[in-house]
Amino acid sequence: MTGLGAGSLWLAVIVLGLYHGLNPSMGWPLAVANGLAARRGTAVFATAWPLGVGHFLAMAIVLVPFVLLAWYVEWSRAIRVGAGVAIVLFGIWRLLDRRHPRFLARVRPTQLAWWSLLVATAHGAGLMLVPIALGLCSARSGDASAHAMLARSMQAGLVTALGVAVVHTVTMIAAGVGLAWAVYRHLGLRFLTVGWLDLEAVWGASLVVTGTLSVLLAFVHG
Amino acid sequence: MLEALRPDPTFYPSPSLAMEGDAEHFTYTVLLSPDGSRPDALAVVDVDRNSQSFGKVVHRLDMPNVGDEFHHFGWNACSSSLSPMSGHAFLKRRYLIIPGIRSSRIYIVDTQLDPRRPTIARIIEPEEVLHKTGYSRPHTVHCGPEGIYVSTLGGAGPDGTDGTPGVFIMDCETFEILGKWEIDRGSQKLHYDFWWNLPRDYMVSSEWGLPPQFENGLVPEDLLGNKYGHAVHFWDLRARKLVQTIDLGANHQMALEVRPAHDPVREYGFVGVVVDTRNLEGSIWTWMRQPDGQFTATKTITIPPEPADEPSLPPILKPFGAVPPLISDIDLSLDDRFLYVACWGTGELRQYDVSDPMAPRLAGSVRVGGVAKHAKHPSGRPFGGGPQMTEISRDGKRVYFTNSLYSTWDRQFYPEGVPGVQVMCHVAPNGGLTLDPEFCVEFGREYGAHQVRLEGGDCSTDSFCYSSA
Numbered sequence: 146m147t148g149l150g151a152g153s154l155w156l157a158v159i160v161l162g163l164y165h166g167l168n169p170s171m172g173w174p175l176a177v178a179n180g181l182a183a184r185r186g187t188a189v190f191a192t193a194w195p196l197g198v199g200h201f202l203a204m205a206i207v208l209v210p211f212v213l214l215a216w217y218v219e220w221s222r223a224i225r226v227g228a229g230v231a232i233v234l235f236g237i238w239r240l241l242d243r244r245h246p247r248f249l250a251r252v253r254p255t256q257l258a259w260w261s262l263l264v265a266t267a268h269g270a271g272l273m274l275v276p277i278a279l280g281l282c283s284a285r286s287g288d289a290s291a292h293a294m295l296a297r298s299m300q301a302g303l304v305t306a307l308g309v310a311v312v313h314t315v316t317m318i319a320a321g322v323g324l325a326w327a328v329y330r331h332l333g334l335r336f337l338t339v340g341w342l343d344l345e346a347v348w349g350a351s352l353v354v355t356g357t358l359s360v361l362l363a364f365v366h367g
Numbered sequence: 368m369l370e371a372l373r374p375d376p377t378f379y380p381s382p383s384l385a386m387e388g389d390a391e392h393f394t395y396t397v398l399l400s401p402d403g404s405r406p407d408a409l410a411v412v413d414v415d416r417n418s419q420s421f422g423k424v425v426h427r428l429d430m431p432n433v434g435d436e437f438h439h440f441g442w443n444a445c446s447s448s449l450s451p452m453s454g455h456a457f458l459k460r461r462y463l464i465i466p467g468i469r470s471s472r473i474y475i476v477d478t479q480l481d482p483r484r485p486t487i488a489r490i491i492e493p494e495e496v497l498h499k500t501g502y503s504r505p506h507t508v509h510c511g512p513e514g515i516y517v518s519t520l521g522g523a524g525p526d527g528t529d530g531t532p533g534v535f536i537m538d539c540e541t542f543e544i545l546g547k548w549e550i551d552r553g554s555q556k557l558h559y560d561f562w563w564n565l566p567r568d569y570m571v572s573s574e575w576g577l578p579p580q581f582e583n584g585l586v587p588e589d590l591l592g593n594k595y596g597h598a599v600h601f602w603d604l605r606a607r608k609l610v611q612t613i614d615l616g617a618n619h620q621m622a623l624e625v626r627p628a629h630d631p632v633r634e635y636g637f638v639g640v641v642v643d644t645r646n647l648e649g650s651i652w653t654w655m656r657q658p659d660g661q662f663t664a665t666k667t668i669t670i671p672p673e674p675a676d677e678p679s680l681p682p683i684l685k686p687f688g689a690v691p692p693l694i695s696d697i698d699l700s701l702d703d704r705f706l707y708v709a710c711w712g713t714g715e716l717r718q719y720d721v722s723d724p725m726a727p728r729l730a731g732s733v734r735v736g737g738v739a740k741h742a743k744h745p746s747g748r749p750f751g752g753g754p755q756m757t758e759i760s761r762d763g764k765r766v767y768f769t770n771s772l773y774s775t776w777d778r779q780f781y782p783e784g785v786p787g788v789q790v791m792c793h794v795a796p797n798g799g800l801t802l803d804p805e806f807c808v809e810f811g812r813e814y815g816a817h818q819v820r821l822e823g824g825d826c827s828t829d830s831f832c833y834s835s836a
Contacts, residue, residue, distance in 0.1 A: 174451035181381075181834040182566060182632050244540070245455050250512040252452070253605045254568050260452060334380040334833055337449060342372040343457045 154280050158309050161277075162316025165200070165270055167324055168348070169341045171317065172196045172261055176325035177334070189329050190322060192257065197318040199261025200270070204310035207271030208278045212302035215282045222363050228275045229359030235269045236352025243345045269352055276359035278309045374456040377823040378446045382629040382701040383835035385446065385761050391821040392418070393425065393483060394758070394767060395463060396789055397437035398814040401774040405813060406430040407437045409465065409476060411483050412789060412808050414767070422806045426484050430474060435467025436774060439756075439818045441508030443475075443515060443539045447830040450512065450565060458539060460824065462488060464515060466505035468773075469582065471496050473505060473517075475542050482822060489542055499544040500535040503527045504578055507560045511830065512605070514539045516548060518561050520578060527578035532558040534572070549602075553609030557596040560624050563604055564656075565832050566631045570602040571654065573622040573638055584775040587683060591644060593617035599625075599638055599654060601662045613664045615652060618644045622652075626699040626706070626827070628724070632834040635724045637706055638664070639697040647672035647687060649694035651708060653724045668727050670694065673713050675739035683779045690738045693780075695772050696756050698826055700763040702835075705730065705798065707757050711772055712780065713737050714753040716792065718766075718800050730798030735790065736770060738780055744790060745804035752777060752785035758819040759826040766792040766800065771815035787816030 165171050175196065180189035214224050246267050252260045265271065282302055328336045379385035392415040398408040411426040444458035463476040463485065471493035478485045497503055502519035504527055509516050515537040521527025533555070534548040549555075557574035574596020575581065580589050589595060597619045601611040615622060619640045627636030634656035643650060651668035672689040684690060693712030699705070699721070706727065708717040714737020719727040734742045736753040744750045752770035759766050769789050771777055777785040787810035791803045810816050820828065 169451075170455065172451070174449075178451045178566060178833050181836050184632075184834075184836055243455075243457075245453075247513070249452075250514075251605055254452060254566055334384060337380045337833075338374055338376070338378065338384075341374055341449070341456050342369070344372075345455070345457075 151281060154277050155312065157277050158274065158313050159316045161273055162313040163320045164351075165265075165313070166317035166320030168344055170264060170268060170344070171200065171270070171321060172257070172264065173321035173325040174337060174341070175257060176322055177328050177337070180325070180329040181334075186326070186329065189325050192325070193318045193322045195257035196261045196321065197314050199258040199263075200265050200317055201310050201314040203262045203265035204271045204274060204313055205307060206266070208274060208306040208310055209303060211275050212278050212282050212306040213299055215279050215302060221283065225276070225279055225363035226360050228279065229356045229363065232269070232272045232275065232356030232359060233353050234356075235272055236349045236356060239269065239352060240346060240349035268348060273352060273355050274309055274313060276355055276362070278306055279359070280362070281305050281309065374449060375444070375459050377460050378449050378456065379829070379831065380446070380449050380833040381835040382703070382831050385824065385829065385831070386701050386763060388761055389823065390762060391760055391823060391825075393822050394789070395478075395485070395820045395822070396769065397440055397465060397817045398427070398787055398810050399435075399437045399771065399774060399817060400433065400813065401771075401777060401785070401815045403434040403436075406433050407435045407467065408814065409463070409485060410810060411485070414765075414791065414806075422808055424808060424810065428476065428485055428487070430487070431490070432470065432472060434470050435472055436469035437465060437817055438468040438773070439507050440465040440820065441515075442510055442820070442824070442828055445510045445824055445829040447511050447565060447832065450832040452512065462542075463820065464508045464517070464537075466508065466517065468504050468506055468520070471503045471505060491542065491544065495544060496535075497523060500547050501530050502532055502535055502547070504532070506558075509562060509828075509830065510539055511563065511565065513548075514545065516561070518558050518572065520558055520575060520581075531556055532577075534558070534561060548607055549609075550607040551609060554612060555600050555609055557598075559596065559622070562625045562627050562636070563830065564627055564631050564634060565604070565830050567634060567656070568604045569610075569656070570604045571625045571627060571636060571638070572600045572602065573625050574598055575621055575623060581773065582775065584779050585683070590620055590642070593620060593644055595620045596622055597640075598622065599652070599664055611662050613654070613662060615640060615664060619650065620644055623695065624697045626697055628703045629699065629701050629826070629831055630703055630835050631831060632836070633703060637697060637699065637721070637724070639694040639708065641694055642691050647689055647691035649692035649710060651694070651697065651706070651719075651727070655724070665725065667725060668708070668719060670708070670710060670717070673739070679739040681738065681780055681782050684738065698757045698759050700759050701761055701826055702763060705763065705794070707759065707766055709754040709757050709768060711753040711755050714740050714742055716754040716757065716766070716768060716800065718794070718798060720798055731795070731800035733792055733800050733802050735802060744788075744807050745802050746807045748807050748809070750788055750790070751783065752781050756818045758821060760821060761823070761825060764794050766794060767819050768792075769816035769819060771817055774815060777815060784812065785815055786810070786812045787814040789816055789819060
C-alpha cells in the first residue's frame with residue numbers, strides 16, 4: 146500500500162468523470178440537440194448510450210494495456226515514468242495545438258458512439274486516468290500474494306482497468322446528461338453561449354499536471 | 368476574463384436566439400467595377416438609424432487588383448461553430464471570404480480591430496485555387512463542419528470547361544485550400560449555390576451554367592435551347608457523395624439560390640428558378656425530405672411575365688414583348704416564415720408567407736426599378752436594374768437589397784447602366800413591405816453593387832444546429 150489510498154484514487158476517478166462529463170467537448174450538447182430535434186426529453190437520455198459506450202471504449206483501450214504491462218513488477222517504475230512522460234507530452238501538444246483533428250469532422254451525426262470514442266481519444270481523456278489506474282494496481286499489489294500466478298495478476302489488472310473505465314464513464318455520463326437535461330428542460334439553449342467555456346488550455350494543463358504527478362510518485366513510492 | 372473563454376457572441380445555437388440578438392449597425396456590401404476599369408471594393412454602410420452617418424458609406428476598402436468581379440461572399444465562421452459535434456466552439460467571426468467570380472482570386476478580409484475599417488489579411492491567387500482544386504470561378508461561401516466550403520462555377524482551362532465545377536474546402540483558420548470536397552459527384556455537371564442541414568447531414572446544390580454561358584452575357588440560343596442548368600442535387604454531407612438529383616424539367620432554366628429552413632428540424636427548403644422558357648414565368652420550388660429519406664421538389668410559386676411595349680424593351684427582350692420576372696435571389700427569414708423573392712426583370716421584391724411551405728401566400732411587395740417600368744425609389748432617386756441580392760436582418764424587421772445581377776447581364780437587360788444602389792425595406796409584423804424613403808445608398812456610376820452581409824451574421828450566412836423549439 147503506497148501513499149495514496151485506494152479510496153482517494155477511486156474518488157479521483159469519479160472527479161475526473163464529472164470533469165469529463167461537464168466538458169462540452171465530450172458531448173453533452175449532443176444530448177440537448179437530440180432532445181430538441183425529437184421534441185422529447187427521452188431523446189436527451191437516449192443519447193447517453195452511444196456517448197457512454199464510446200467513452201468507455203476510449204478509456205479501456207488506453208487503460209488495459211498499461212495495467213497489463215504494470216504487472217511486470219520489475220518494470221513498474223519505468224512504466225509509470227514512461228506513462229507520465231507520455232501524458233505530459235500529450236498535454237503540451239494539446240496546449241500548443243488547440244485544433245481538433247480534421248477526421249472528427251467526417252464522423253456522421255448518426256455515429257455518436259464512434260464520435261465519442263474518437264473525441265475522447267483525441268483529447269487524451271483516457272491518458273488522464275492512467276496514473277490513477279496504475280496507482281490502484283500497485284495499491285492492490287500489497288494484498289496480493291507475491292507468489293501469485295502471473296495470469297491471476299493480469300486478470301486482476303484487467304478488472305481494475307475495466308472497473309476504472311466503468312466508474313469513470315458512469316460518472317461522466319451522469320454529469321453530462323444531467324447538465325444536458327437541465328439545459329433542455331430548465332436553463333434553455335442560451336446556456337450554451339454562456340456556459341460553453343474554452344477549456345482546451347485547462348484540459349492540456351490537467352494532462353501536464355497528471356503526468357508530472359505520475360512521474361514524481363513513481364520515484365517517491367515506486 | 369470569462370468573456371474571453373466564451374464563444375463568439377454573434378454565434379447563436381438556434382434561429383430564434385439569433386432573432387433576439389442585437390440588431391445590425393452596419394453592413395458590408397461588395398462593389399464591382401462593371402467594365403473592370405478600377406478595382407472592386409468592399410463598402411461599409413451605416414444602417415444604425417441613431418447614427419450621424421445613417422445610410423452613408425462610412426468606409427470603402429479598395430482591392431489591389433482589377434477585374435475580379437465580386438459577387439457572393441461569406442464568413443470564416445458562423446453559428447455552425449456551436450455544432451454539438453464540433454467539440455470546439457471557439458472560432459471567431461472575424462474574416463470575410465470574398466471571391467472574385469471572374470478572376471478566381473479570393474480575398475480574406477479582416478474585420479477585427481475596427482469592424483468599420485476592415486483590412487485585407489490575405490489574397491489567394493487564382494493559380495493556387497486552380498492548382499489545388501481543379502476548380503475556377505468561386506461563388507458561394509459557407510462555414511461548416513470541415514471548414515469553409517466554397518462552390519465554383521468552372522473547371523480548368525481558359526474558359527473553365529475543362530473538368531466539372533464543384534465545391535472545395537478551405538481551412539477556417541489558416542485559409543489553406545484543402546482541395547475538392549466531392550468524393551463521388553455522380554451525374555452532377557453544373558454548379559451554382561449550395562446549403563445544407565447540418566444535423567441531418569445533407570447538402571443541396573443548384574445549377575446555373577458553364578462559364579461560356581454567362582461570362583460574356585446570357586446566351587439566348589442556349590436559354591431557348593434549354594441548355595442552362597435545371598436540376599437540384601442532394602448530397603450526403605459527411606460522405607461527400609451525391610445521393611439524389613431532381614430534374615425540374617428542361618424548361619425551368621437556371622435553378623439558383625438554395626434556401627433551406629433555418630430550424631434544423633424542418634427538412635424542407637426552397638430554390639428559385641429564373642425563367643420558364645415556355646412562358647417566361649419565374650418559379651419557386653419547395654424541396655422536402657420525406658420520411659423514407661428521399662427528396663421531392665414541387666413548384667409552389669409562379670410569377671408571370673409582364674407585357675411591355677417593344678420600344679421600352681432592350682434588344683434581348685424585344686422578340687417577346689414582355690418582361691420576365693427573372694427571379695435572381697430568394698432569402699428566408701430566420702423564423703422560416705417569410706420568403707423574399709427578387710424579381711430583377713420586373714423590378715419587384717415579393718414577400719411570401721411560407722408558414723405552410725407547400726402553400727406560400729403573397730404577403731407583401733415593393734416595386735422599384737425594372738426593365739420596362741424604371742420605377743423610382745420613394746426618395747425620388749432613380750434606381751437602375753431591379754431588386755437583386757436580398758438580405759434580411761436577423762430580427763426579420765428589415766430587408767436590404769442591391770441592384771446588380773452580373774456585369775455582362777446588367778448590360779443586356781439594362782443597357783443604360785446599373786449604378787450600384789442599396790436600399791432598405793421595413794417589414795410589418797404580420798407581413799407587408801415598405802421601402803424606407805430615407806435609406807438609398809448610392810455607390811456611384813462607376814460601381815455595381817452585389818451581395819450584402821450584415822455585421823454579426825444574417826439570414827443567408829449562418830447555419831444552426833439546434834432547433835428553436
